[in-house]
Every structure is written in C-alpha cells, then in structure tokens.
Amino acid sequence: MSGSLQGARVAYRLRRICEQVGALTLTLDILASIDEALDDLVALGQRGVDAAEILRLTPYFGTLWPSGRGLARWLATLAADRPGCLTGQVVLELGCGLGLPALVAARLGARVIASDCHPDVPGFLAGNAALNGVAIEYRALDWRAPAELAAMREQLGALDLVIGSDLLYEAELAGALGPALDALCGPNTRVLLADPGRPHLQVAVHAIEARGFTSRVEIAAVPSSLDDPAVHGERRPPLQELFMLELRRA
Known part of the structure; x- marks a missing residue:
C-alpha cells in the first residue's frame, strides 16, 4: 500500500509496512525511497534553493534504521521482563524521526514526547501514531541548543526515561x-x-560519564534496514551489530 505526504518543500511517496517488535505489531508509513526524495531536493537546488536548506531538509529520518529497530526491541524486551514497567512513565525520545521506539513506548503505556528538528517529522509521526492508535506529543527540539533544552526541561518536569537511536552521526553531536x-x-x-x-x-560516552553518569553497554544484532539502497547499498548485510547503552546518574 502506498500514499503520499506533503513536506515543507517536496511531496514524499510513502510505503506502508508492518514491523514486528516483540509481541507488538506496528504499522508504519515510511519513505518509498530515500534516493527518490533526494532527487526531488536536488531539483530544488536547480531552482535556486540554497545548499544549506537542502541539507537541512534531507529526509534521512524517513526509513527504519537498525538502531531504531534495536532500541524499539530493547523497550519491548524490558516490558516483557517486567510487565507494566513503562506504564505511566514519562519518556522523551531525542531525534525521533519516524518514531518507532516512541510508538513502542506508547503502546506499552508510557506518556511519550517525541522530539526532532526536521520540519517534516511531525507529519510522519502524527500519521504513524494514528495508524497504531496511540497518542504521542511532539516537540521541535535541537538538542545541541542549551536554551531549547532548558525550555524542554521546564515544560516537561521530571523525566523517567530518555531514549535515542543513532544520534552520533556527526562529530559535533558527540560533543553535544x-x-x-x-x-x-x-x-x-x-x-x-x-x-x-x-x-x-x-x-560521547566519556563526555557523558564526565558529567556524572554511569554507563553499561550490551551488544545486540538486529535486522538491517529495509530494501532502500541509499541505506546500506545494493549489498546490505542481513544483520547489524549495535551498541546498546544504559546510562544513569552516578
């Protein structure tokens, strides 16, 4: 099944999938092709849109990356081991993109706030939340900006859980x-x-620990991304190894 979604600058062609996460089955609309969306953005450049704006709008969030899958499964495993452990918890997802972990947390009873800074994320997130019968709050947030973080903390108060997947794809992000x-x-x-x-x-882990956190790391393997060559190339590996980090205040 396919459809479309109008973004800030381009219309995205969508593909509907079912994703099994533990005992949960979720329905998501994802990009039919990242490459196709990139071609549309390049065409904007040919019509005078500057390169910085095109980079800002690049929709890498629009497919299921292995880290998002791994985080979603981790949440489902926690809930299977301790039923009800997420019920009523306040959960914030950083850089949510399509929001698969946020959707899983909401299905497991949490109050979920999903955040991102791409202007087209809210449309995808709202559609996927509706498909799965859950309510997810959205906040625009650039977590590199101290003023935005302070405002978020003031608005939300105490958080029980902060989650994020594949947040460190640039050196600047590791420091932030x-x-x-x-x-x-x-x-x-x-x-x-x-x-x-x-x-x-x-x-990033050393910098986090220097601020008074303890860390625990596990290794997990999850299925790699779906059949979009822009994610892994034509020869995508069947499994992706992930580092799963649990952090707490010391």
Whole structure:
C-alpha cells in the first residue's frame, strides 16, 4: 500500500509496512525511497534553493534504521521482563524521526514526547501514531541548543526515561550529547541509547560519564534496514551489530 505526504518543500511517496517488535505489531508509513526524495531536493537546488536548506531538509529520518529497530526491541524486551514497567512513565525520545521506539513506548503505556528538528517529522509521526492508535506529543527540539533544552526541561518536569537511536552521526553531536543529557535528566532519569558503532561513540560516552553518569553497554544484532539502497547499498548485510547503552546518574 502506498500514499503520499506533503513536506515543507517536496511531496514524499510513502510505503506502508508492518514491523514486528516483540509481541507488538506496528504499522508504519515510511519513505518509498530515500534516493527518490533526494532527487526531488536536488531539483530544488536547480531552482535556486540554497545548499544549506537542502541539507537541512534531507529526509534521512524517513526509513527504519537498525538502531531504531534495536532500541524499539530493547523497550519491548524490558516490558516483557517486567510487565507494566513503562506504564505511566514519562519518556522523551531525542531525534525521533519516524518514531518507532516512541510508538513502542506508547503502546506499552508510557506518556511519550517525541522530539526532532526536521520540519517534516511531525507529519510522519502524527500519521504513524494514528495508524497504531496511540497518542504521542511532539516537540521541535535541537538538542545541541542549551536554551531549547532548558525550555524542554521546564515544560516537561521530571523525566523517567530518555531514549535515542543513532544520534552520533556527526562529530559535533558527540560533543553535544553529554550536555544535553545533563540538562534533561533528573537524579532518577534513566537513558537508553542505541548506536551502530559510529566513530564518535566512545568520545560521547566519556563526555557523558564526565558529567556524572554511569554507563553499561550490551551488544545486540538486529535486522538491517529495509530494501532502500541509499541505506546500506545494493549489498546490505542481513544483520547489524549495535551498541546498546544504559546510562544513569552516578
């Protein structure tokens, strides 16, 4: 099944999929092709839209990346091991994109706030939340911006859980994640992050620990992304190894 969604600058062609996460089955609309969306953005450049705006609008969020899958499964496993552990919890997802982990947390009874800074994320998230019969609050947030973090903490109060997947794809983000978590997390906030082994991961972990967090790491393997060559190339691996990090205040 396919459809379309109008974004800030381009219309996206969609593909509807079912994603099994533990005992949960979720329905999501994702990009039919990242490459196709990139071609549409390049065409905007030929009509005078500047390169910085095109980069800002690049919709890499629009497919299911392995880290998002891994984080969603981690949440489902936690709930299977301790039924009801997410019920009533206040959960914030950073850089939510399509929001698969946010959708899973909401299905498991949490109050979920999903955040991102891409202008086209809210449309995707609202559609996918409706498809799965859950309510998810959305906040525009650039977690590199201290003022935005302070406003978020004031609005939301105490958070039980902060989650994020594949947040460290640029060196700048590795340096910003520690201050962001320090600003958002209270003394009892737990943090769950999934990362595919980005070069900046260890730098980020050291910076987070320097701000008074303890870390625990597990290795997991999840199915790699769907059949979009822009994600893994034509020869995509069947499984992706992930680093799963649990962080708490020391």
